[in-house]
Amino acid sequence: MDMSFSPEEIAFRDEVRAFIADNYPQELRDLKTRGDMTKEQILMWHRILYKKGWIAPHWPVEYGGTGWSITQRYIWNEECARAETTPLLPFGLSMVGPVIYTFGNEEQKKRFLPGILSGDDWWCQGYSEPGAGSDLASLRTKAVREGDHYIINGSKTWTTLAQHADWMFCLAKTDPDAKAQDAISFFLIDMKTPGITVRPIITMDGGHEVNEVFLEDVKVPAENLIGEENKGWTYAKFLLGNERSGIAGVARSKKAIERLKNIAKAELVDGEPLLDQEEFSTKISEVEIDLTALEFTELRTLAAESKGQGPGPESSILKIKGTEIQQRITELTLEAVGHYGFVYAPHGHERTGNEYVPGPEYAAGQSQNYFNMRKTAIYGGSNEIQHNIIAKMVLGL
């Protein structure tokens, strides 16, 4: 057991730190809130990393990965969080990308991986349906083979950023008679195909991140089927395992705690910083300790992964604890800003230019951020489902 960085690793850290400092765009540094980003801004950092060759550190080298060690990847994530770079979209890089290079054929790899790496193709996730949330296997979208293509009918929901998407990876039933897990196939669908309608869902914080996607007689070429027909559930579960391991968000939570402390330094209680109030600083310490534990749990998982184990069902721990910590930090941040938590900060799509958002800059949008982060315990397999996974797969109950 050894936690210290080698001289080479320290040199690597200095290198990536300098790269971020020199290359992270001013335009993104100037953004006040994340919700306001345009499509181009969301992709800006992605394209810079693509040019540098650092866009997919977790991919195998043959497909465009960096060949970094687990420690180097850890350092990279830490440095990105430290510099508060905009998060990269997971749909291509972390979700469908690994499915394609693991289960796709050579042609599919050639056709789709370059667009994921360059950012030219924006992907969205066609998993959940109105009737199939936690019980994903009960989905009802149907794909029927007709000659050299499939006809797909159904609807998907909670589709994040589908309003910008070029492609959707989509689960659909291909065998009406088999039991759910043997009836599902995994398709790649061009969002420009006739018959696809995207309808926005506004969330309680006022934002537009998620959508409903309706599919009506959508014609999908048979070559866009991943792997074998009716084996899609295997690929879907593989993807969900990856989704969970990325979900811990340790480095970002560290940064969020740092921001929380700065806010608590600026906010006053009877003329003294809120941070000096024992009852408040104790709460920050508690969440910080939880986060330290999670950080080491994640490092243990990564270390096991580097020896070819996992990510197994243990990754559910990262999802549960990671989201609980993220939620707790936003809750404490809202608490810290006091009265100004009342202020509604309009989202990009609502702006007219005349909005008035009073209070310190750090307070703007904190209540909405707290409301928005309630989603984390619901998406990616709700935290209740994650408990079931651990109970069944780890404890054998």
Add this chain to the structure above:
Amino acid sequence: MDFSFSEEQTLLRNTVQSFLQDKYDFDTRRKIVASDEGFRRDYWQQFAELGLLAAPFSEEMGGLGGGAIDTMIIMEEFGRHLVVEPFLETVVLAGGFLREGGSPAQQEELIPGIIGGEDIWTFAYAEPQGRYNLADLKTTAKKDGDGFVLNGYKCVVLAAPWADKLVVTARTSGGQRDRDGVTVFIVDKGADGVSTRDYPTVDGRRASEITFENVKLGADAVIGEVDKGLPLVEKVTDQAIAALSAEAIGGMKELNEATVEYCKTRKQFGVPIGKFQVLQHRMVDMFMAYEQSVSMTYMVNLKVEEEEAERKKAASGAKVQIGKAGRFVGQQAVQLHGGMGMTDELSVGHYFKRLTMIDTQFGNVDHHLKRYSSAA
């Protein structure tokens, strides 16, 4: 010992309920929130006609002679419908100041405007540096002949965009956080030197930042005694906490009912999700949090007229209970509704947001835990 309501109180509840059932369904509320003005002036008039704005005032003041329990009933029903109109600000807060501290002349002049629905009021007390300390004031009122000159800044003044008149706290002597030297004033929102900037709040209401610049006030603008206003402010805000507790239990009741209903009908894995024990126990915890909050709401409304130490403990205790319970019930109602709970379309998120912000009003859980300890 009797926790039942009188015939008059039951009648009052029925009146409020039938009005809101007819005219304040969730879609109507959504339209009200989205409208330019952000509240319904005609509804405010109807509240006056129904006697709601008169309920807590004594008969001598032209009211119906109800008390805290009547206010509690109205606020609980308002909480169930997420009513945005400024009942708390006008009737409970400004009305409370006039009732508890106003001179007979002030009462005679100003209470009829509240009862009749002509005047909307709010209470401007919060300042950015002051957080929840009601005495931490940078706003000053300096003696000027017979009257005062008011200067300062008040933040997040809820309902101020709708208000005609303001109750304002200012320092007339002493240091920034001294208990002595606080005075309560009546200020016309339209007076020279008062400027406001309005904005929407996350819970569907409106608020203003208010600047006072050399606002001239007469001696008759003072409510209660000069320099001795803090005990009055504490008493009236404790009454407001009692009313807010009632609003909160109204919201929690709706969330719990909606959640149980959803879990009975939403099917996953071939069964209603309410069949899963982990969710059953969660809903039982939500139910218990609600019941404990109802108890604390009754307690504080029964004790809000008691002597100071007892009243403070009651109010702070209730505020801690509804702060914690509101957070738990709100968060779990969203969680058990899954993605649907996150949407703007369903009412669940709107109750959750309101319950969240109730914790911020007049001091959050931490603030009231401390206040409770120091009063105990």
